[in-house]
Amino acid sequence: xxxxxxxxxxxxxxxxxxxxxxxxxxxxxxxxxxxxxxxxxxxxxxxxxxxxxxxxxxxxxxxxxxxxxxxxxxxxxxxxxxxxxxxxxxxxxxxxxxxxxxxxxxxxxxxxxxxxxxxxxxxxxxxxxxxxxxxxxxxxxxxxxxxxxxxxxxxxxxxxxxxxxxxxxxxxxxxxxxxxxxxxxxxxxxxxxxxxxxxxxxxxxxxxxxxxxxxxxx
Amino acid sequence: xxxxxxxxxxxxxxxxxxxxxxxxxxxxxxxxxxxxxxxxxxxxxxxxxxxxxxxxxxxxxxxxxxxxxxxxxxxxxxxxxxxxxxxxxxxxxxxxxxxxxxxxxxxxxxxxxxxxxxxxxxxxxxxxxxxxxxxxxxxxxxxxxxxxxxxxxxxxxxxxxxxxxxxxxxxxxxxxxxxxxxxxxxxxxxxxxxxxxxxxxxxxxxxxxxxxxxxxxxxxxxxxxxxxxxxxxxxxxxxxxxxxxxxxxxxxxxxxxxxxxxxxxxxxxxxxxxxxxxxxxxxxxxxxxxxxxxxxxxxxxxxxxxxxxxxxxxxxxxxxxxxxx
Amino acid sequence: xxxxxxxxxxxxxxxxxxxxxxxxxxxxxxxxxxxxxxxxxxxxxxxxxxxxxxxxxxxxxxxxxxxxxxxxxxxxxxxxxxxxxxxxxxxxxxxxxxxxxxxxxxxxxxxxxxxxxxxxxxxxxxxxxxxxxxxxxxxxxxxxxxxxxxxxxxxxxxxxxxxxxxxxxxxxxxxxxxxxxxxxxxxxxxxxxxxxxxxxxxxxxxxxxxxxxxxxxxxxxxxxxxxxxxxxxxxxxxxxxxxxxxxxxxxxxxxxxxxxxxxxxxxxxxxxxxxxxxxxxxxxxxxxxxxxxxxxxxxxxxxxxxxxxxxxxxxxxxxxxxxxxxxxxxxxxxxxxxxxxx
Numbered sequence: 001x002x003x004x005x006x007x008x009x010x011x012x013x014x015x016x017x018x019x020x021x022x023x024x025x026x027x028x029x030x031x032x033x034x035x036x037x038x039x040x041x042x043x044x045x046x047x048x049x050x051x052x053x054x055x056x057x058x059x060x061x062x063x064x065x066x067x068x069x070x071x072x073x074x075x076x077x078x079x080x081x082x083x084x085x086x087x088x089x090x091x092x093x094x095x096x097x098x099x100x101x102x103x104x105x106x107x108x109x110x111x112x113x114x115x116x117x118x119x120x121x122x123x124x125x126x127x128x129x130x131x132x133x134x135x136x137x138x139x140x141x142x143x144x145x146x147x148x149x150x151x152x153x154x155x156x157x158x159x160x161x162x163x164x165x166x167x168x169x170x171x172x173x174x175x176x177x178x179x180x181x182x183x184x185x186x187x188x189x190x191x192x193x194x195x196x197x198x199x200x201x202x203x204x205x206x207x208x209x210x211x212x213x214x215x216x217x218x
Numbered sequence: 219x220x221x222x223x224x225x226x227x228x229x230x231x232x233x234x235x236x237x238x239x240x241x242x243x244x245x246x247x248x249x250x251x252x253x254x255x256x257x258x259x260x261x262x263x264x265x266x267x268x269x270x271x272x273x274x275x276x277x278x279x280x281x282x283x284x285x286x287x288x289x290x291x292x293x294x295x296x297x298x299x300x301x302x303x304x305x306x307x308x309x310x311x312x313x314x315x316x317x318x319x320x321x322x323x324x325x326x327x328x329x330x331x332x333x334x335x336x337x338x339x340x341x342x343x344x345x346x347x348x349x350x351x352x353x354x355x356x357x358x359x360x361x362x363x364x365x366x367x368x369x370x371x372x373x374x375x376x377x378x379x380x381x382x383x384x385x386x387x388x389x390x391x392x393x394x395x396x397x398x399x400x401x402x403x404x405x406x407x408x409x410x411x412x413x414x415x416x417x418x419x420x421x422x423x424x425x426x427x428x429x430x431x432x433x434x435x436x437x438x439x440x441x442x443x444x445x446x447x448x449x450x451x452x453x454x455x456x457x458x459x460x461x462x463x464x465x466x467x468x469x470x471x472x473x474x475x476x477x478x479x480x481x482x483x484x485x486x487x488x489x490x491x492x493x494x495x496x497x498x499x500x501x502x503x504x505x506x507x508x509x510x511x512x513x514x515x516x517x518x519x520x521x522x523x524x525x526x527x528x529x530x531x532x533x534x535x536x537x538x539x540x541x542x543x
Numbered sequence: 544x545x546x547x548x549x550x551x552x553x554x555x556x557x558x559x560x561x562x563x564x565x566x567x568x569x570x571x572x573x574x575x576x577x578x579x580x581x582x583x584x585x586x587x588x589x590x591x592x593x594x595x596x597x598x599x600x601x602x603x604x605x606x607x608x609x610x611x612x613x614x615x616x617x618x619x620x621x622x623x624x625x626x627x628x629x630x631x632x633x634x635x636x637x638x639x640x641x642x643x644x645x646x647x648x649x650x651x652x653x654x655x656x657x658x659x660x661x662x663x664x665x666x667x668x669x670x671x672x673x674x675x676x677x678x679x680x681x682x683x684x685x686x687x688x689x690x691x692x693x694x695x696x697x698x699x700x701x702x703x704x705x706x707x708x709x710x711x712x713x714x715x716x717x718x719x720x721x722x723x724x725x726x727x728x729x730x731x732x733x734x735x736x737x738x739x740x741x742x743x744x745x746x747x748x749x750x751x752x753x754x755x756x757x758x759x760x761x762x763x764x765x766x767x768x769x770x771x772x773x774x775x776x777x778x779x780x781x782x783x784x785x786x787x788x789x790x791x792x793x794x795x796x797x798x799x800x801x802x803x804x805x806x807x808x809x810x811x812x813x814x815x816x817x818x819x820x821x822x823x824x825x826x827x828x829x830x831x832x833x834x835x836x837x838x839x840x841x842x843x844x845x846x847x848x849x850x851x852x853x854x855x856x857x858x859x860x861x862x863x864x865x866x867x868x869x870x871x872x873x874x875x876x877x878x879x880x881x882x883x884x885x
Contacts, residue, residue: 042433043433043436046433046436046437047436048432048433048436062437063434063437063438064431064433064434064436064437065434066431066433066434068431069430069431069434070290070429070430070431072426072429072430072484073479073483073484074426074483074484074485074488075483075485078426078483078485078487079426079430081423081426082423082424082426082427082429082430082434082485083423083424083426083427083434083435083438083440084423084424084427105483118431118434122434122437125438126437130437132433240787240789241786241787241788241789241790242787242789242790242793255792255793255795255822258792258819258822259789259792259793259819262818262819263787263788263789263792263818263819264789309751313751316804316805316806316809317805319805319806326751326809327809327812329751330751376654379653379654380653380654382805384747384748384802384836384840384844385748385805386747386748386750386756390750390785395750395752395754397752397753397754397787397788398752398753398754398787398788398789398818400818464752465752509787510786510787510790513780513781513784514780514782514784514785514786515754515784515785515786515787
């Protein structure tokens with residue numbers, strides 16, 4: 001799947017500038033500072049924003065797990081079924097350990113739990129699954145659950161926008177988005193270098209090895 | 219099925235009460251063996267009016283439910299696009315032309331049609347104002363349009379009262395009087411109500427989705443803005459027709475979905491059918507009081523608010539959590 | 544010496560005569576007016592306020608058609624400097640605007656009385672109906688206007704109306720004339736009134752949804768209907784209620800009298816399309832009368848001296864001797880409506 005020369009304006013301002021992005025089956029992570037255009041990119045893929053230039057070649061059913069959404073005063077089951085057509089929510093609910101919430105009122109859940117529900121829904125519904133900051137607001141246990149799930153899904157094209165560099169380490173493909181431009185994309189070990197990350201975030205980023213894994217901190 | 223039973227019981231009970239009590243008292247015996255004046259009243263006035271009240275209560279409640287979901291605002295009413303003020307404007311305008319003997323004064327003979335035309339016009343203007351700006355623009359547009367038409371109505375009413383002292387306050391019947399609707403009005407009312415309920419139930423899941431997130435809607439191929447506006451047009455057609463028929467019946471659209479949400483749950487799959495079921499008896503009973511229980515006819519909106527207010531306070535104070543879907 | 548004495552005598556004579564004349568004139572002046580001056584006078588008006596008039600009012604303002612009728616009948620027409628729009632309208636229908644001064648000012652009273660306009664007229668007293676002035680009464684007093692209120696609009700019978708005439712007669716030192724007006728009214732009432740109990744439904748106004756306004760018991764209109772030989776089918780209500788067509792069907796009146804809804808054809812249309820009207824006796828027997836919105840309506844709605852003609856008007860409808868469209872012209876020519884001036 002390919003995004004070619006995509007330029008997108010928002011309120012008259014050019015946010016994405018000739019973005020060229022390759023996406024593969026499995027986990028794709030897009031890293032970028034606040035305001036770099038990550039959400040704009042995701043919104044363009046689902047057709048919410050019309051590009052000035054360029055094209056998006058993405059096949060298959062899309063689904064979206066948003067960062068912000070409106071409180072739904074209905075049961076979790078109703079939230080999962082919204083939009084119609086029954087999908088395999090059960091599986092994903094179980095894997096994420098959310099089955100007990102099925103009949104609870106969605107609005108009584110914690111923010112993190114709500115997000116997980118919507119992530120489960122997106123995973124069940126789409127072949128191309130877009131997620132906006134999925135790990136933010138999740139406690140460590142839920143983060144771990146989510147990472148396990150994301151890594152196990154090689155049949156879907158998952159596109160995640162996040163700040164979580166450590167999640168990017170586990171991805172199949174990583175892209176760095178700064179000020180609306182892709183400054184690097186490729187395999188994690190190529191892209192996630194101290195130099196590139198420091199340039200991306202305009203701050204000195206250090207990489208360390210611990211127990212056979214690399215971690216980043218500032 | 220257990221949940222439906224009390225609703226149906228309430229519905230049937232209120233039907234009977236409404237048949238017996240109203241602008242005139244029809245003895246229950248006369249219901250079974252109608253004779254003379256009672257027969258005429260029953261056939262020409264009471265039955266079609268009761269039927270109309272039931273349909274109107276249903277459809278307004280459903281309209282309110284859908285608007286509340288789509289606009290993410292639990293206080294939305296069916297007249298969101300200014301249909302109430304627009305319809306009122308049309309009705310008062312035809313009166314104004316008649317009373318001042320202006321050109322086009324013959325429009326008074328089709329005054330309901332004029333009311334409907336202006337209700338639709340206000341919808342078009344609201345949509346034009348709010349087109350690109352999503353939920354916010356729609357609501358603001360509706361408010362602006364409402365104000366403009368309401369002011370025009372006030373001006374016309376003042377001018378009429380100034381010049382013609384013997385014309386009673388025109389605004390009276392604008393506030394909803396379901397008193398003498400004939401069968402002809404009922405046919406279209408029935409069609410619209412059924413259409414609305416069926417459409418609402420078919421689209422329930424989609425409405426839920428649009429309520430939760432615009433992005434998720436786009437992902438599933440639904441353009442939330444055009445979807446909202448399409449529903450606004452449908453709701454405006456229904457509410458506009460109702461305004462042209464009986465004036466402005468308020469509160470039903472706001473309160474009934476609220477009660478259903480608190481007691482049964484807030485998914486559109488629940489809101490639509492149960493609001494339809496609850497709206498009926500509410501308006502039937504309100505109309506019993508409105509049509510003469512207190513000696514004179516009182517606008518039905520005043521009664522619906524009196525009935526609904528304590529219910530909603532009770533429901534909210536008690537904090538009745540709804541059961542599962 | 545003789546001339547001097549003559550001059551002095553002449554002077555004295557002139558002085559004495561002058562003094563005598565002066566004394567005589569003064570005494571005549573005193574006895575020429577009433578032994579006790581009529582004014583100042585204090586009367587309680589219909590709102591309960593005590594009103595004191597210090598001298599004969601030369602500039603009167605009337606803000607109600609009923610009061611205007613009273614004043615003109617009492618012979619005070621030329622002292623009226625301001626009237627409300629409807630009073631003037633009524634006089635125009637009667638071709639009696641000449642009863643007022645030519646430069647009379649029409650004072651705006653809707654939605655609220657034009658207080659500065661009233662003050663600018665420097666009225667000696669402002670006469671109005673309690674029902675019409677409402678809460679603005681205090682505004683008028685605060686503006687320094689002397690007000691006197693009647694309550695004829697809520698009179699239940701002619702006796703009440705006549706009492707207001709007598710009160711106004713007392714206020715304006717026209718007691719004799721007031722009694723004459725009352726006598727005139729009673730004479731007309733006696734000549735017109737008749738007994739009977741033909742059931743009458745009076746439709747004051749019909750709304751677009753066919754609900755209608757009518758007059759209940761305790762209303763002046765009710766009294767007129769009774770004097771005219773009819774019985775108000777809605778006398779089991781009070782005030783001016785809004786009723787539905789069902790009530791009309793159930794009441795099944797023998798005669799329907801409706802006020803015109805701006806024009807005859809629309810009124811006809813609304814009556815013809817009233818649900819269930821075909822089962823009502825009055826409709827079947829073709830006993831539906833539509834009163835035009837000018838003189839006939841005024842006669843019935845305004846409880847003044849002219850309303851006695853309303854008895855005859857309604858009676859003719861009840862007896863079937865009136866046209867289906869009761870127009871101003873017909874009323875004028877048949878009843879010869881004139882506002883008496885005493």
